Amino acid sequence: MISDPHEAEFQALIDSDQRIEPRDWMPDGYRRSLIRQIAQHAHSEIIGMQPEGNWITRAPSLRRKAILMAKVQDEAGHGLYLYCAAETLGVDRAELIDLLHQGRQKYSSIFNYPTLTWADVGAIGWLVDGAAITNQIPLCRCSFGPYARAMVRVCKEESFHQRQGFESLYALSHGTPEQHEMAQDAVNRWWWPSVEMLGPPDTESTHSAQSMAWGIKRFSNDELRQRFVDMVAPQAVVLGLTPPDPELRWNEDRGHYDFGEPDFEELRRVVSGDGPCNRQRAAHHLAAHDEGAWVRAAAAAYAAKHPATSAAA
Amino acid sequence: MVAGAAAVYTLRLADDCLVLSHRLAQWSSRAPTLEDDIALTNVALDLLGQARGLYARTAELDGTGRSEDDYAFMRGEREFVNCLLVEQENGDFATTIARQLLCSTFQLAQWQALTTSTDAQVSAVAAKAVKETSYHRDHATDWTLRLGDGNDESHRRMESALAALWPFTAELFESDAVAREADALGVGPDPAALRPEWQAYVRRVLDDATLVVPESTWTPSGGRQGLHTESFGYMLAEMQHLHRSLPGVTW
Numbered sequence: 305m306i307s308d309p310h311e312a313e314f315q316a317l318i319d320s321d322q323r324i325e326p327r328d329w330m331p332d333g334y335r336r337s338l339i340r341q342i343a344q345h346a347h348s349e350i351i352g353m354q355p356e357g358n359w360i361t362r363a364p365s366l367r368r369k370a371i372l373m374a375k376v377q378d379e380a381g382h383g384l385y386l387y388c389a390a391e392t393l394g395v396d397r398a399e400l401i402d403l404l405h406q407g408r409q410k411y412s413s414i415f416n417y418p419t420l421t422w423a424d425v426g427a428i429g430w431l432v433d434g435a436a437i438t439n440q441i442p443l444c445r446c447s448f449g450p451y452a453r454a455m456v457r458v459c460k461e462e463s464f465h466q467r468q469g470f471e472s473l474y475a476l477s478h479g480t481p482e483q484h485e486m487a488q489d490a491v492n493r494w495w496w497p498s499v500e501m502l503g504p505p506d507t508e509s510t511h512s513a514q515s516m517a518w519g520i521k522r523f524s525n526d527e528l529r530q531r532f533v534d535m536v537a538p539q540a541v542v543l544g545l546t547p548p549d550p551e552l553r554w555n556e557d558r559g560h561y562d563f564g565e566p567d568f569e570e571l572r573r574v575v576s577g578d579g580p581c582n583r584q585r586a587a588h589h590l591a592a593h594d595e596g597a598w599v600r601a602a603a604a605a606y607a608a609k610h611p612a613t614s615a616a617a
Numbered sequence: 618m619v620a621g622a623a624a625v626y627t628l629r630l631a632d633d634c635l636v637l638s639h640r641l642a643q644w645s646s647r648a649p650t651l652e653d654d655i656a657l658t659n660v661a662l663d664l665l666g667q668a669r670g671l672y673a674r675t676a677e678l679d680g681t682g683r684s685e686d687d688y689a690f691m692r693g694e695r696e697f698v699n700c701l702l703v704e705q706e707n708g709d710f711a712t713t714i715a716r717q718l719l720c721s722t723f724q725l726a727q728w729q730a731l732t733t734s735t736d737a738q739v740s741a742v743a744a745k746a747v748k749e750t751s752y753h754r755d756h757a758t759d760w761t762l763r764l765g766d767g768n769d770e771s772h773r774r775m776e777s778a779l780a781a782l783w784p785f786t787a788e789l790f791e792s793d794a795v796a797r798e799a800d801a802l803g804v805g806p807d808p809a810a811l812r813p814e815w816q817a818y819v820r821r822v823l824d825d826a827t828l829v830v831p832e833s834t835w836t837p838s839g840g841r842q843g844l845h846t847e848s849f850g851y852m853l854a855e856m857q858h859l860h861r862s863l864p865g866v867t868w
Binding site: 350353354357360361362363364365366367368369370373374376377380381383384387422472475476479480482483588589592595596597598599600601602603605606609610613 | 635639642643645646647648649650651652654655658659661662665666668669672685686689690709710762763764766767768770771774855856858859860863866867868
């Protein structure tokens with residue numbers, strides 16, 4: 305029963321598939337839920353710079369180095385873009401970054417795995433960006449305007465990254481035996497975490513029902529997971545690499561790939577803080593933030609002394 | 618007449634760009650603000666693009682037909698001919714900004730002169746690089762003002778950064794037979810000629826930033842002859858390790 309006229313208007317906009325804009329009235333729960341989701345998304349982009357950035361100084365060719373630098377830079381750009389989208393809901397970036405540092409807001413669990421070889425960069429592009437796109441394409445139709453519009457651009461760049469990752473893995477897989485082995489090893493390690501990246505199974509997903517009603521989420525975790533596997537399974541064949549799932553096979557009747565049960569216990573463990581790199585990623589971000597404090601203080605001091613110049617800059 | 622002067626000249630330009638690009642890329646995910654993380658990587662990407670264009674031309678000029686990766690990954694410390702300033706370690710943000718101010722002011726003057734190079738490929742790279750490098754200089758200038766004229770700590774850090782880096786600027790303007798020959802051929806300017814413009818700009822910015830131009834009697838040099846500082850070997854070891862560990866493969 306909706307008695308509040310604001311709420312009725314809000315729900316009518318959502319039901320007619322229109323966008324809610326920052327100045328529109330919205331329920332507190334909707335605002336909180338979006339802040340949480342957009343911030344988590346922004347944090348994921350920023351923390352996600354670390355595992356791939358780990359290979360910038362060792363990229364094996366100038367071409368690959370340029371591609372990787374541009375990609376990591378895109379991620380920083382996505383983070384910036386998303387923090388801005390969150391700011392339209394009345395929070396500010398510094399506040400969100402504090403929440404990240406306090407562990408009160410999370411980022412995608414996938415970035416808590418290490419990038420041990422060069423092939424991991426390709427595997428992240430192919431699988432992790434592939435899973436991210438699967439998750440994000442429906443968000444282009446999210447009911448909150450600034451988030452939906454941000455996603456349109458983010459998805460374009462992510463699709464490009466996924467193709468770059470695929471191409472990089474393809475070169476390795478079709479290179480020397482050592483390169484092929486490096487590619488297969490990376491896929492062995494990144495496959496399951498990527499499948500798990502789509503979230504806990506529908507039976508355990510806590511935020512899903514309300515997010516669906518609000519037009520924030522359009523498909524369930526398990527639907528998205530199926531979509532992801534259906535996309536990457538045939539790509540693995542083209543790559544000449546074998547996903548580490550003996551149950552992965554085409555099911556003619558369903559018109560989908562069947563696949564094994566992901567280890568959701570591991571997902572829970574990594575999400576709750578005990579993945580291989582949780583502590584390292586958080587410490588790295590915090591250290592950079594703390595080491596930069598004097599620079600931000602200097603910029604603020606300069607702006608206070610020179611209001612005209614700073615406004616023009 | 619110096620045999621192959623043009624090739625050595627373009628190789629020096631290319632190595633300056635590659636090495637500075639690598640140093641800046643080391644900032645990724647470590648900058649004080651997200652905006653500067655993006656900006657520093659952007660500068661690094663521009664420099665990498667400039668290096669690639671120049672290696673391609675060098676391979677034609679020196680007749681070896683080497684690939685850009687041969688130049689970047691298959692030469693040892695003694696074969697790199699970049700100046701010492703670009704290889705200096707990042708240090709804190711003030712050190713990186715000071716290095717950027719000193720380098721980008723030099724490079725902008727150099728690229729401007731190179732737009733009229735008699736070598737069509739060099740002038741084409743320069744035409745694009747002038748636009749990019751003027752942004753690099755703006756970025757470094759803005760931060761030099763903010764740090765120099767920010768608060769006590771930032772002022773002190775900028776002062777020490779400049780004191781540490783200033784001695785390495787003398788080498789930028791060294792003239793030698795290669796530089797004079799390149800100048801005579803119209804390939805590019807003798808760097809000695811770029812000094813007045815560089816000095817005027819840097820002095821003005823430092824002055825506006827309430828910073829003093831450091832004095833130094835020490836003028837280290839040797840980069841153009843492949844005599845580098847110790848940290849450079851570590852940089853190359855990291856950069857070249859993977860490429861060299863599987864020789865001849867396609868990445």
